[in-house]
Amino acid sequence: MKISVLNGSPKGEQSVTMQYVFFLQKKFPQHTFSIQHVAQRLGKLERDQAAWQTVCDDVAAADGVLWAFPLYYMLVHAEYKRFIELIWERQAQKAFSGKYAAALSTSIHFYDHTAHNYIQAICEDLGMQYVNYYSADMHDLAKAKERQTFLRFAEHWFDAIAQAKPTLKAFAPIQANAMTYTPAPASPAVKNAGHKVVIVTETTDTQTNLGRMVAQLRQTFAQPAEVFDLAQVDMKGGCLGCIRCAYDNVCVWDAKDGYHEWFDAHLKTADILIFAGAIRDRYLSARWKMFLDRSFFNNHAPALMGKQIGYLVSGALSQQHNLREMLQAYAELQRSNFAGIVTDEVSSSAELDAQIQAFAEHAARCADQQHIQPTTFLGIGGQVLFRDAIWSDMRFVFQADHRFYKANGFYNFPQKKYHIRLLNLLGAVLMKIPAFRKRFYSKEMIPGMIRGLQKVVAEA
Ligand SMILES: Cc1cc2nc3c(=O)[nH]c(=O)nc-3n(C[C@H](O)[C@H](O)[C@H](O)COP(=O)(O)O)c2cc1C
Structure with missing residues (x-):
């Protein structure tokens, strides 16, 4: 059988995930594996049509497609996300349709389920036969028992391909939301004196619902909110996964672009932080994802602690529970107050006007009271996982985290x-x-x- 592997690591062959693929290659010599480093080579794939076509041809000729990727902020790397967007943009769905797919990830199991849900939903949207996933801890391959489990996973997948087995489905197709938002003039009625409001958005274009939602929210506050369009934020590239930031939070991009400085100057100083994005496939845009990936210079410390964090989302969020979970979890993991999500899934513009007004009032009131509602499992689960990992296996590398966790009393082990x-x-x-x-x-x-x-x- 011919297996096409879509590598989602920015590190190409130097990737942890790829070692799992190389292991499969050795264990199943009867199958051919062709590896496409789509995340690492995304720039070329965007620019060079021939390079893009080579990947599509490889997928089209395959019996099985393996989505092999590292976890990046509860999902895949921004460049992998962009690769997925390009499939639709360039109408390449035909190459994927009907193929037997499986997903392989490596991570520390922090929100690995949301990434796998995402990839499964993408497979189903593409009409692929999604068989199963294998979510490995980074070092599982070094353990004999885990290797056996991994080999069984691969065998199940190869058998499903060989026998053209029916596959189980998990995600219904998304019904697009056709509402056009025409806001009524907003009065700056929400008092936010003393509270800095920052809106980070994927677009300020008022030809779009999202642009109009951002403009409306901005006008709702008595003290003007600062608005930053991610298209204008100086990000010259995506996270390289090099982890050089782990010692002292200095990113290799710091000398080359203004992202780190912008993040510190504007986001860390905000009291009310609103993120605005439009749904693109089963997530927000790749640009949005790049913004998140690049914030990894903060490592596992909640750099936006104690704020009000809310969202404006354009698109059918009620059909995307996986995305909603990630948005809420992000706010909780920042140890901030999850101030809510406004979407344009409403029956009228007047209803959306009212929701934006109520949302702004709620965020301002919570900021006044420094209110942080109790964290759910989404936040607590992540905090405990990071606490244990930073204290043990990851401490040697993530020294900035260790200093932060110690100074802020995050090592709250029950043994104490x-x-x-x-x-x-x-x-x-x-x-x-x-x-x-x-x-x-x-x-x-x-x-x-x-x-x-x-x-x-x-x-x-
Ligand atoms: C920016 C960044 C974000 C990450 N996000 C997650 C995450 O959300 N969950 C997780 O379990 N691991 C996360 N990791 C850890 C990687 O997924 C893990 O180290 C992976 O094995 C790297 O694989 P690779 O060498 O194939 O790129 C992240 C690492 C980086 C650099």
Whole structure:
């Protein structure tokens, strides 16, 4: 069989993910693997039609397509995202349609599920037969047991191709949202004195719904909001994945463009931060993704801590739960308040005007109160995963993170709760006594769970 591998790492052959592909190549000599470094060579693919056609021909001639990529900010690298956009822009869907696909990622399992959901949805939109995914931890290949699991995954996929097995579907096609937003003149009624509002948008073009939503929100605040169009932000290229920023947050791009300086000067100083984007395939645009990837110079520290973070989204977000989850998670992981998402999925312009007004009022009120609502699993899960990783395997490399986590009390390991440890020790002994155990579970436990809370209610 011929397998076309679409490499999503900006590091090309030096990629962790590619080592997994090279391993498959050795283990299955009966199959031919051709590897296309689409993320690393994206510039050439955009400029050079012949190079683009070579990739499409390779996919068209394949029996199976392997989407092999590293995780980048809950998704794929910006250049891989751009490659996916080009498939539609250049009407190359035919090369992919009907092919048996699988996805292979390497990561530290931080939001790997959202990236895999994205790739599966893209496969289904392209009419591919998506079989399965393999989400490897970076170093899994070094473990014998994981290698066996990985080989089984590949065998299942090859068998599905050979036997033309039916595949399971997970994502319904998106029904486009056709509403045209015509805002009524907004009055600058929302008081935001003392709070800097920054809107980062993919476009300010008022021919688009998004451009009009941005303009409307901007006018809603009494103190003018600063608006930055991502097309104008000085980003000369995408994240290279070199991790040189890990020691001291200095990015290799710092000498070449103004992104880092802009981020520090305008985003870190904002109180209310609104991100605005239009849905493109199953995410926002590749430019938006590049903005996120480049913010990795902050490593795993929440550089936008304590702010109000909200979104304006143009497009059918209600049909894209995966994207909604990533947007909310981003705000929570920044330890900021998730101030909500306004979309243009409304029945009238007046309704959208009212939503934008309410959204601005809510964000300003929360900023006044420095309100941060409780973090859900989306934030807590990520915080715990990063805490453990930075403290252990990743500390040597990510020294800037380690300093930040230490200084900000992020190493909140449960082992440090000495009174709980003492309680657990005593509890373990007492629970061995049948009479105590019986009484505890039948009479003490449920009242005990609410005793402290009842006291608060009584005193309220
Ligand atoms: C900018 C950037 C963003 C990343 N985002 C994630 C992420 O969201 N989740 C995760 O688990 N790992 C993330 N990683 C870690 C990489 O996915 C991981 O190191 C991967 O194995 C690199 O693969 P590669 O060598 O094939 O490029 C990120 C790394 C970088 C540099």
